[in-house]
Amino acid sequence: MPVTIRDVARASGVHISTVSRTFSAPHLVNPETRVRVLACAEDLGYRPNRAARALITGRTHNIGLIIADIANPFFPPLIKAAESQARHRDYHVFVADTNEDPSVEEELVHALAKQVDGVLLCSPRMSNSLIEQLSREVPLVVVNRQVAGLPCVLMDVGQGARAAIEHLIGLGHTRIALLGGPRGSWTNREMRRAAGVAARSGGAELTVLGPNPPTETGGLALAEQVRRSGVSGVLAYNDLMAIGLIEGLDTLGVGVPQEMSVVGVDDIALSRLTRPKLTTVATPTAAAGRTAVDMLLQQDADPPRGARGVGVATAAGVRRTTAQVMLQTDLVIRDSTGPGPRSGRHRAGAAAQGPGPQRLAGPGDPTTATGDVVASYAKE
Amino acid sequence: MPVTIRDVARASGVHISTVSRTFSAPHLVNPETRVRVLACAEDLGYRPNRAARALITGRTHNIGLIIADIANPFFPPLIKAAESQARHRDYHVFVADTNEDPSVEEELVHALAKQVDGVLLCSPRMSNSLIEQLSREVPLVVVNRQVAGLPCVLMDVGQGARAAIEHLIGLGHTRIALLGGPRGSWTNREMRRAAGVAARSGGAELTVLGPNPPTETGGLALAEQVRRSGVSGVLAYNDLMAIGLIEGLDTLGVGVPQEMSVVGVDDIALSRLTRPKLTTVATPTAAAGRTAVDMLLQQDADPPRGARGVGVATAAGVRRTTAQVMLQTDLVIRDSTGPGPRSGRHRAGAAAQGPGPQRLAGPGDPTTATGDVVASYAKE
DNA sequence: GCGTCGACTGCAAACCTTTGCAGTGAAATA
């Protein structure tokens, strides 16, 4: 039933090699022949069998995309962009979810290796050395992780964390908490480092809480601890945790941004839709996906691994393109951050206005629990 | 560099066919030989080449997952569940995004056909007849679409829409709007049908607005129209639209649920996190993903298409398993729906309580813009 | 008129695996 190159050859009265060339090296075949072959192929509904092609060329025209958690809203835009970019370059993409489990990551790379021309490792949780080792088996591009000798796409969360901390300090917050993310996350380390520096040079005190699961639940569970820690500003590992935290603070009667300012990271679509709208460090996820795919395919373009004439030479250990791309992040200020304890002036002003029409006028403060705010201050 | 069955054979002193059997039919090889071969394979890091295997067996152990829009939060849980289920059955999955474009859908099925054992079509936008035609090329399972003769996984949005309408009517709403989804969506047709019936038998008036893009923007754009239409209750095609609508209504000064009750569909994670929390029809997306994969693989288990000994007989036109699974939906009532104009009693009661501590006690109504409610009533 | 070149096409090997068939030797049966 499946129509092969052979059927097309028979139908158009040429040898199979001519049909093959019609598709993979058109300039080598007579224009007349070419149109005839193409017509027959079209007629018969012929599509080249990529598995067979892969067998001989050594290139599958597939790539793998290994994701820590598809359900984490950070990733879908990345997946979408990567898939789109790949398809434009005539590649298909395997997507696999590791559930944040490093051993699954490793297993998946092995399992996919023979079936793809390269793998995108997104926010991997395994060790650098393991990644390096795996990269000898199949070309790898790493997103959100810095591995020496491997092409990486990084988002400058360091810069973002710094901007966030400076923003909080600028608002008058002097005691700030950093909600750490999962163990093994490069982003996490980077944020801690940068936030520490920024806090120190801004004269603020930084408390690090974590590591924590990078989820809404993770943030929610920290609400009590955050309240007791005496901070007035929080930078969360990501938006999900920030949202969870706000949720938790809300049930504890702590108003955001009145009593606590919260900054997230990622700018997932969701963060525009919560109340209050989240102040957050926007990471260029789609761009990261596109860039990573480009780097993978470019790297892939050079060594025709396993091709016929090439012989030895291209042993897999050889150093490949090793570019590292750092993508800009942006602090987007919305409604979850407000003046800190220092700037009593602003606070008083805010507290004075009741929940009137001005709630509707501007972004304002939707929870409007004025009484609670005051009470909480007394406590502090 | 890539280690093949041949290397393992040489290392363990047996013929390649024995190595092959060690992996694909272990009971046919002497236990002693088997362990020796396995040891060598392990040593050398051998992994069977699935492409080569596919070439001869006709089964790739891959499936395709074609998604209207990965960035739509409805899909990631489905993708995640499907991928997980597939992997447990030793299948890998291609994910592709069509951007809601029917022609891309078709192209993708063609492109993937030779590389997969089956394709999951999730909420397809193309015509039934085209789907049917494509199913002759590769086994198909359809999610959120009813196609005669094809295995389908459906979510009972009809039942869900009915429950939602009844819920609204029960709250005293008699004029209700349905925000339609995209053209070509089975879910959309089903909802319209069921909502129409439910409204009629409940004595309510139903206005259908649409079709609309199933996004936040789509909902937001309808706010003005909804306000002017004079309805007090809205059932949206999905949560995203519902959230967009609430957003839009908010900027128009229309409070939810005080002046307008809004029900969504899907129960995406997000809907628990917005304010007000969304009343919505929960669809079992993860279960749908799992079920669809199971149906695909089961269907796939029967005909060893293209296998060697089989000869003709299993022409692809032959009717396959044609089960249709209908998955239950559940109305989950949260905070975006409230008493309608009829039940003035409840409203008054609600309006009487200020935004005090009881806001924190229960789910209550977080926006608490009591004044607005009254004003709005006057308007009406 | 001969040689050369170039454009085009055919031939056949190779990629890695699976599998029907046949062969081996030993054990079980008659």
Place this chain on the structure above:
DNA sequence: TATTTCACTGCAAAGGTTTGCAGTCGACGC
């Protein structure tokens, strides 16, 4: 002892495609 059975293994073809090499044929230059 002769025969059958059985467990195991090897042989070789097949699957669809690419590609180096070689062949054909007409055109062109001298």
